[in-house]
Amino acid sequence: MESEQTQTFQMNWRKFYQLVRQARLPKMVIVLAVGLSLLQTAAGLVVPWFTKDMVNVLSTARLDPGIILLLSAAFLLQAVAGGFSSYLLSYLGETVVANLRKRLWQKTLSLPVSYFDQNRSGDLISRVNNDTYMIKDVITNHLVSLFSSIVSVIGSLALLFYLDWSMTLVMLIAVPVLFLVIRPAGRRMYQISKNLQKETAEFTSLLAQVISEIRLVKAYTAEPIERENGERGIRHLFQFGLKEARVIAFLQPLMSLVMTGMLVVIIGFGGIRVATGALTAGELVAFILYLFQIIIPLSMMARFFTSLQKAMGATERLSQILEHEEEEQKETDLAVNPALPxxxxxxxxxxxxxxxxxxxxxxxxxxxxxxxxxxxxxxxxxxxxxxxxxxxxxxxxxxxxxxxxxxxxxxxxxxxxxxxxxxxxxxxxxxxxxxxxxxxxxxxxxxxxxxxxxxxxxxxxxxxxxxxxxxxxxxxxxxxxxxxxxxxxxxxxxxxxxxxxxxxxxxxxxxxxxxxxxxxxxxxxxxxxxxxxxxxxxxxxxxxxxxxxxxxxxxxxxxxxxxxxxxxxxxxxxxxxxxxxxxxxxxxxxxxxxxxxx
The missing domain is CATH 3.40.50.300 (P-loop containing nucleotide triphosphate hydrolases)
Structure with missing residues (x-):
């Protein structure tokens, strides 16, 4: 069962990658977005190091203007790079969705009549509007920031090992715990998201059908029937929304609990190290700041995998349309002659x-x-x-x-x-x-x-x-x-x-x-x-x-x-x-x- 789910995920990931790749995103914009995102991450990694020096200097009652200037410059660089990076990521996400919707629209017009005989129009509308938005969300809010999160985690870990390898090893105990929590929750989120998208499509189909035939509904006083049909669809959406909320409600507090526990242990253990002189006060502050540089990217990576599971369900449904057989469009020099029988x-x-x-x-x-x-x-x-x-x-x-x-x-x-x-x-x-x-x-x-x-x-x-x-x-x-x-x-x-x-x-x-x-x-x-x-x-x-x-x-x-x-x-x-x-x-x-x- 597990290998089946893994194979399904890998297949959907390949399809997702193909959808993004076929959007033909401008390479220079991607490079610039990734570069600015990495620059923002690098500036973020510098801040705790300068803070360490500033705390150590303050402990000797001396304030170095150079350190404050460098710290301010790092903050400014982080903010500017983050702003431009955020805009470029949004641009890339909108480009992917626009190109994908264009492909879906062209495909819709090329589908044979038999497809529309077997599929409701509202379902198709839902796929073009709602499912593409989930793919955009992954790209705009998560995909490129995933790389900067990885860089942030690796860079922070390297600096933490440099500062104090023993405290870093204590901190790493939380990683397998988080992995064991996130993996099953992600699978559950994939299934819920897939069902939620299906229910959304069915509800959209109902809306499209009833609104387009509203005169028939009113002529036969069928409002109570359609009201019940609509409320049933709303109930199903509500139930799946609650299922999704339950997974998130379980996941987020558990992650917060692990992170908070880890932070308490590090502060306690770090206090002992400072008291014994093995660690300076500035290094402990830097250690805690670098710890946040790991916690925040890890939580972002967790949200990425949650959003990715949703996008996988959307990708599967969109691929069904894009891979469907089209009407045959042969190129030929044969001319139609109305004078023939x-x-x-x-x-x-x-x-x-x-x-x-x-x-x-x-x-x-x-x-x-x-x-x-x-x-x-x-x-x-x-x-x-x-x-x-x-x-x-x-x-x-x-x-x-x-x-x-x-x-x-x-x-x-x-x-x-x-x-x-x-x-x-x-x-x-x-x-x-x-x-x-x-x-x-x-x-x-x-x-x-x-x-x-x-x-x-x-x-x-x-x-x-x-x-x-x-x-x-x-x-x-x-x-x-x-x-x-x-x-x-x-x-x-x-x-x-x-x-x-x-x-x-x-x-x-x-x-x-x-x-x-x-x-x-x-x-x-x-x-x-x-x-x-x-x-x-x-x-x-x-x-x-x-x-x-x-x-x-x-x-x-x-x-x-x-x-x-x-x-x-x-x-x-x-x-x-x-x-x-x-x-x-x-x-x-x-x-x-x-x-x-x-």
């Missing part, structure tokens, strides 16, 4: 649960035409869209553009050719202008934005807003209606000018007025583009060039609306059941028109 060839796919969502799926999406996908809920329609955008890779089979498998295209080039409009039409917090331009790497003129908004029939409501295109949409676009969000999403797709268009039930949540405007906007968007549509409404698919029926992850029929209506039983049922209200509405409108004509 997309061929889904015998594609099978399952999520991590193992259940197959798509089974040997095969059909062709013809260029420049509208292909509609229909089928019962859970048949795999949205999963197919995810595969086309390469959020996931097929378990078996392949998707090709022409004769080229889409996995051979550069991921960024492939996705940039797709415009996606879903029923939710997600917007980012910011202005309408920023959302229409979202993802554009070039400067976009106001004229282009207005043209896209006009084609999306969004200009009429945008112009009526007090701040127009600079109106804030709120988190996830909550300040706008569903139809308005849809039209902004369509304007965004128009501005991107994609080769392929994917519409995922883009009008399913809209009232009849909004639906009509969105349908007209979609018509403008679909012109000249290869379009793939998921829809439950008949008006969306009846004019499609081809309709593909998917049932339980398999294609069970292809053809036009009229062909499938004659020969495909499931499609007939979908028309009768899911499209019934629309058909009835069409019939009612026809009857009213006929009556008006008569």
């Amino acid at each position: 997309i061929i889904i060839d015998n594609v099978t796919f399952s999520y991590v649960t193992g259940e197959e969502v798509l089974r040997r799926l095969s059909f062709t999406i013809e260029p420049g035409k509208i292909t509609a996908i229909v089928g019962p809920s859970g048949s795999g329609k949205t999963t197919l869209f995810s595969l086309l955008e390469r959020f996931y890779e097929p378990t078996a089979g392949e998707i090709r553009q022409g004769e080229i498998p889409i996995r051979r295209f550069r991921l960024r080039d492939w996705r940039s050719q797709f415009g996606y409009v879903s029923q939710e039409s997600p917007l980012m917090a910011g202005t309408i202008r920023e959302n229409i331009c979202y993802g554009m790497e070039r400067d976009v003129s106001d004229e282009e934005i207005r043209k896209a908004a006009k084609l999306a029939f969004a200009d009429e409501f945008i112009d009526k807003l007090p701040n127009g295109y600079d109106t804030e949409v709120g988190e996830r676009g909550i300040k706008l209606s569903g139809g308005q969000r849809q039209r902004i999403a369509i304007a965004r797709a128009l501005l991107q000018n994609p080769g392929f268009l994917m519409l995922d039930e883009a009008t399913s949540n809209l009232d009849s007025t909004s639906e009509k405007m969105v349908q007209e906007a979609l018509s403008n968007l679909m012109k000249g583009r290869t379009t793939l549509v998921i829809a439950h409404r008949l008006s969306t698919v009846v004019d499609a060039d081809k309709i593909v029926v998917i049932e339980k992850g398999q294609v069970t029929g292809e053809g036009t609306h009229h062909e499938l209506l004659r020969h495909h039983q499931l499609y007939q049922q979908l028309v009768k059941q899911q499209f019934r209200w629309e058909l009835e509405g069409n019939v009612a409108n026809t009857d009213q028109t006929a009556k008006g004509l008569s």
Whole structure:
């Protein structure tokens, strides 16, 4: 068990060292920080020696101004070197955290969608914010000062042996006692810290989830449930905080007891040595001061190992993110050609649960035409869209553009050719202008934005807003209606000018007025583009060039609306059941028109 813990510590230490090393800290700043820290330590070691001389001089009733001057200079040097060293150490700590957070942020954006399916966003937020702070604390407050503490301890011990080796040996009895106390306490602190970080991540996840879905919480009067969930998380954090406090409460008084006992023994033993003439009064004072020069660094080293144990837990969690597989970013000269068909060839796919969502799926999406996908809920329609955008890779089979498998295209080039409009039409917090331009790497003129908004029939409501295109949409676009969000999403797709268009039930949540405007906007968007549509409404698919029926992850029929209506039983049922209200509405409108004509 002990060797296992040692191996875990060594592995985490190597990972911690790698994280710090990869931050590419400026070497000159490190040298300067260490040099100033050592200079501060050296000045601290000189002070007791000058104090010894001053006490011996005072005992003979003579005061030497030179000694006082040297002592003052040592104090001043120690203070100045300490101040600059402290600032440089903080600079190094902030640099490590900034670089580490930058790496984590870049990694987060490179992680596959499957990672976010399995991990909560709040957990990731906690790692980027809280865990990196623990690493910063070790570097800023402890790591470099560890070297100066070691120098201080070694230098003080050497001078103590020079002053009186017998008293020094008596003092060293406390060292193995301290080691036996610190080692098990450090292991315990590592485990507590690891669990505390886990609980902090879970609590952060809960906060992020509840705050982002606060309307759902209030709509279903779930405040008592979420209050209990939050209080449970707070209780767990409180309990782990108390466990950490108990270790510290045990460790610090015990160390103080050992140090105080050692100090009492040294003063008593030193008094006897002074009385016998083996030691001068000044040397005893210097001995006691050097003893403090050992006690303070040793306590700093103890805090370093405690903080290091916390950082080890943080390092382990951060490494899990940094070592996770990224989305493949191949560099290739292959160009995406929207004029070629997309061929889904015998594609099978399952999520991590193992259940197959798509089974040997095969059909062709013809260029420049509208292909509609229909089928019962859970048949795999949205999963197919995810595969086309390469959020996931097929378990078996392949998707090709022409004769080229889409996995051979550069991921960024492939996705940039797709415009996606879903029923939710997600917007980012910011202005309408920023959302229409979202993802554009070039400067976009106001004229282009207005043209896209006009084609999306969004200009009429945008112009009526007090701040127009600079109106804030709120988190996830909550300040706008569903139809308005849809039209902004369509304007965004128009501005991107994609080769392929994917519409995922883009009008399913809209009232009849909004639906009509969105349908007209979609018509403008679909012109000249290869379009793939998921829809439950008949008006969306009846004019499609081809309709593909998917049932339980398999294609069970292809053809036009009229062909499938004659020969495909499931499609007939979908028309009768899911499209019934629309058909009835069409019939009612026809009857009213006929009556008006008569």
